[in-house]
Amino acid sequence: xxxxxxxxxxxxxxxxxxxxxxxxxxxxxxxxxxxxxxxxxxxxxxxxxxxxxxxxxxxxxxxxxxxxxxxxxxxxxxxxxxxxxxxxxxxxxxxxxxxxxxxxxxxxxxxxxxxxxxxxxxxxxxxxxxxxxxxxxxxxxxxxxxxxxxxxxxxxxxxxxxxxxxxxxxxxxxxxxxxxxxxxxxxxxxxxxxxxxxxxxxxxxxxxxxxxxxxxxxxxxxxxxxxxxxxxxxxxxxxxxxxxxxxxxxxxxxxxxxxxxxxxxxxxxxxxxxxxxxxxxxxxxxxxxxxxxxxxxxxxxxxxxxxxxxxxxxxxxxxxxxxxxxxxxxxxxxxxxxxxxxxxxxxxxxxxxxxxxxxxxxxxxxxxxxxxxxxxxxxxxxxxxxxxxxxxxxxxxxxxxxxxxxxxxxxxxxxxxxxxxxxxxxxxxxxxxxxxxxxxxxxxxxxxxxxxxxxxxxxxxxxxxxxxxxxxxxxxxxxxxxxxxxxxxxxxxxxxxxxxxxxxxxxxxxxxxxxxxxxxxxxxxxxxxxxxxxxxxxxxxxxxxxxxxxxxxxxxxxxxxxxxxxxxxxxxxxxxxxxxxxxxxxxxxxxxxxxx
Numbered sequence: 299x300x301x302x303x304x305x306x307x308x309x310x311x312x313x314x315x316x317x318x319x320x321x322x323x324x325x326x327x328x329x330x331x332x333x334x335x336x337x338x339x340x341x342x343x344x345x346x347x348x349x350x351x352x353x354x355x356x357x358x359x360x361x362x363x364x365x366x367x368x369x370x371x372x373x374x375x376x377x378x379x380x381x382x383x384x385x386x387x388x389x390x391x392x393x394x395x396x397x398x399x400x401x402x403x404x405x406x407x408x409x410x411x412x413x414x415x416x417x418x419x420x421x422x423x424x425x426x427x428x429x430x431x432x433x434x435x436x437x438x439x440x441x442x443x444x445x446x447x448x449x450x451x452x453x454x455x456x457x458x459x460x461x462x463x464x465x466x467x468x469x470x471x472x473x474x475x476x477x478x479x480x481x482x483x484x485x486x487x488x489x490x491x492x493x494x495x496x497x498x499x500x501x502x503x504x505x506x507x508x509x510x511x512x513x514x515x516x517x518x519x520x521x522x523x524x525x526x527x528x529x530x531x532x533x534x535x536x537x538x539x540x541x542x543x544x545x546x547x548x549x550x551x552x553x554x555x556x557x558x559x560x561x562x563x564x565x566x567x568x569x570x571x572x573x574x575x576x577x578x579x580x581x582x583x584x585x586x587x588x589x590x591x592x593x594x595x596x597x598x599x600x601x602x603x604x605x606x607x608x609x610x611x612x613x614x615x616x617x618x619x620x621x622x623x624x625x626x627x628x629x630x631x632x633x634x635x636x637x638x639x640x641x642x643x644x645x646x647x648x649x650x651x652x653x654x655x656x657x658x659x660x661x662x663x664x665x666x667x668x669x670x671x672x673x674x675x676x677x678x679x680x681x682x683x684x685x686x687x688x689x690x691x692x693x694x695x696x697x698x699x700x701x702x703x704x705x706x707x708x709x710x711x712x713x714x715x716x717x718x719x720x721x722x723x724x725x726x727x728x729x730x731x732x733x734x735x736x737x738x739x740x741x742x743x744x745x746x747x748x749x750x751x752x753x754x755x756x757x758x759x760x761x762x763x764x765x766x767x768x769x770x771x772x773x774x775x776x777x778x779x780x781x782x783x784x785x786x787x788x789x790x791x792x793x794x795x796x797x798x799x800x801x802x803x804x805x806x807x808x809x810x811x812x813x814x815x816x817x818x819x820x821x822x823x824x825x826x827x828x829x830x831x832x833x834x835x836x837x838x839x840x841x842x843x844x845x846x847x848x849x850x851x852x853x854x855x856x857x858x859x860x861x862x863x864x865x866x867x868x869x870x871x872x873x874x875x876x877x878x879x880x881x882x883x884x885x886x887x888x889x890x891x892x893x894x
Contacts, residue, residue, distance in 0.1 A: 317618045320625065321444045329398045333449060336398070339391035340453035346384040348461030351596035353377060355469065359588030395449065399442040406438055410627060418633045419699040424660075431514065434627070440620025447617060451610045455603035462600040469593040473575060477568045477597065487560050498549055505543040512536045550616075561605045572597060634701055634719070642721035646710050647675030648806040648837035650696065655705035657691060665691045667860035668705070673853070675710075678838040680848035682879065683857035689841040692857075693811045696839065697726050709807070727800035729832075731812040733792040735784035740769055741776040743784075743795055747803035756802055763798035763828040765791070790824055797828045808832060810840040845883050854879065 326333070353376060360369040467474045516523060516532055523532060572594065579590075650673040657666040666688045673679035681689040694700055695707055698719055707714050714722050727747065735743050744756045751759075757776070760766040768791055772778035784792045793813060800808060813829060826847060832838075842848040849868040856864035856871065856879045864871055864879050871879035 317621050317625070318444065318448065321441055321621060322448075325402055325441070325445060329401070332394050332398045336391045336394040336449060337453040339387040339394070340450065341457060342387035343384050343391070343454055344458035344461055346380040346387070347458050347599055348465055348596070349380050350377065351462055351592060351599050352465045352468075353380075353592075354595040355588040355592035357588075358591045391450075391454070395446050399446055402442045402445065403438055406441055406624065410434055410438070410624065413628055413630075416632050417630065419694070420633060420659075421630070434624070437620040437623045440617045440622075441624060443617035444614065444621050447610060447614050451607060455606045455610070458603040459600055459607065462596045462603075465596040466593055466600070469589045469596070473572050473593055476571050476575065483564070498546065498553065505539065505546050508539050509536070509543050512539055569594075569597060634698060636719060637716065640716060640718045643709060643712055643714070643717040643725055645725045645806050648725070649673065649675040649710055650679075650807070650837065650839065651706075651708040651711075652692070652695075653706045653708065655692075655695065655702045655707065657688075657695060657700065657702045659700075664703075665860055666695075666702070669857075669860070669862055671855050671862050671865070673837060673839050675837050676835065677852035678833055678840060678848075678850075680851040680854045681839065681841045681857055682845060682848065682854060682882065683863075684882075687857035688860045689857050690811050693809050693839065693841055696807075696809060697723055697728060725805055726807045726809060727803045727805040727832075728809045729793075729796050729800050729811070729813045729829075733784070733789075733796035735780045735787075735792055735795060737780075739774075739777045739779055740772065740795065743780060744798045744802055747799035747801070751802045756798075759798040759802035760795075762801050762831040763794045764824055764831070765794040765798050765828070768794075794824065794828050797832055801832050806836060808836045808838045810838065812841050812843050845879075856882075 353373060356369070357373055357377075360366045360373065463474070466477070512532075512535065516536070523529060652669050652671050655666050655669045656664055658664040665686075669688070669692065671679075671692075681692060683689055691700075695702060696714070698714055701715060709722075709725070736746065741753070741756055744759060745751050747759070748755075753776075757766060760769055760776075769776055769778075778786075780786060780795075784795070787795070797813070810829065829840075833840075840848060840851070845868075848854060851868065854864075854866060854868060854871055855862050856877075858878055864874070864877055868883075871877055872883050874880050
């Protein structure tokens, strides 16, 4: 058991070293001049501190014992100059390291965002977005802190301590031995605390991200929370998470702050022993007090850098844990690798074909079981069938949100797995059941479909989507801010804006995933008119819940238990008395009669 634990600690120490090397390799060269200036300032701080302790012997012996007035002005000016240099150097290194640290955080935020955009939809489906955002926000500073701790601890604290030790030894080597005798136990105690803190810190970071995730999740679903009177349930759940986070934070505080009583105790032993020894020498051996005062000054000045160095390993452990969690995200490889020599998709007729497609989410049961179908170019193909039949899954496979386990998906004879994802998705426009609007204005949200679109093209897309009229009724027209996820707009209005975004893209293929199923009759009618405009002249694959919305489709494919079981026009399928489509059509017709 002990051997296993020692091996784990050895591996963790190696992991700390590897993180340090990686952080320095990725950031050191870019900020070499800044770090060089900061190190110069830190060296100046260390030297001025050591000089202040060293000159104390002259202060006591020349000014007070020998009473040399000619030396007082020289000594006072030297001390004044040392403090001025230390003040300027402290300011220079603090500002420089802050600028470097802020730049590192900004770069890693951009890098993380760019990397997350490359990960597959499956990654985000398996991750809680709120918790992921909280984790990234909490850990991003770890990389900055690793570098700052290494630079300040090495160039300032270690150098200051070494310089003061030289002063101490030069003044009295016997007193120095007394001080050094207490150092080994302190180092061992700090090392033990660091090992215990390592695992606790990672657990605390994970719990803290859960707190932020739970709060963000509640805010996003506040209407559901209030509608189902879930306040108390969620308060209890969040309270338990917060209490766990509090316990972990308290545990970290207890472990981190144990360095204070340890260092204070050892410092007390060292200083009291030194004072006692020096006092007896002065009383009984008539030793001049100057060297003793210089030694005591150096010892007291050495206390702060020694204490910071003692805490440095503890702080470094916490920063390294945060940095490792960021690197675990950055090192995550996209599941859908793209051949660097992959050609762009060339769309001519925009015909889509699925051949023997098999697909399952994760390690679950197959959703699609050998699907074969063709969506002809320039025509509308509707996918209908009971829930769970695999309709929306097909829509998700065409833009390569996921890749099939078996089979091929072809566009104009080109396997989409062998072309660039960017060219594939530029050829598609996508409208989902739940429209999503981003922070910004109405015009911004439509223009996301094609960033280079002119204002005139944006407004024309809005007209075709039957959105222009209600947009002009907004307080600032197209410049009206939509609020978080468009909460200031109705469901039908949000859906028409998402259709306008699809239209302005001007893509040859349009994918519609139950775009009207969540709307009331009036909104559905408005959105359906918009869809009719959007479908004109494009290859359209539409998933429909209400069969009445696809009666005019060129082809209807009926899905059942992961297979395409029927195919034809509405009239052809409705006339098959024993067919699945005919049964679904009759059921929905009965529902409409009852409502009327």
